[in-house]
Amino acid sequence: MSTDKIYVDDVGTGITVDCVSTLEGVTEAALLVRKPDGTEVSWPATIIAIDGVKRFLRYVTHAGDLDQPGTYKVQARVLVPGWTGRGATFKFKVYQHFK
Incomplete structure (x- = not known):
């Protein structure tokens, strides 16, 4: 099933x-x-191509990941030898059931 909305308590939603x-050389990602x-x-997080x-x-x-309705803010974080940092913030909305 495909949906344009993410709902509270959804499991299996890919972010x-x-x-x-490039993420070559990354030793840890989240x-x-x-x-x-x-x-x-x-x-x-898993690195994918x-x-x-x-x-x-x-x-x-x-x-338990999507346990609240509202706006979630996310930043990618990666570690490579000699550097650790975050990416730009992006947002997505999680809706209460039946919205």
Whole structure:
């Protein structure tokens, strides 16, 4: 089933982030998430290639990840030898059931 909306308690929703730069040499990757109530969590991300380009991070939601309605703010975070940093912030909305 496909939907344009993400709902509270959805499980298996894929979050894919384009990091714009190559992720070759990355030793650790995560999505840093600020939930609508201000709680901050880290979701471990997998590096994936799309169309042969290895610059994307992906996380698939688990139970409890999307536990609040509202706007989630996300930053990619990667570690490579000699550098650790965050990407630009992006947002997505999670809706209450039946909205």
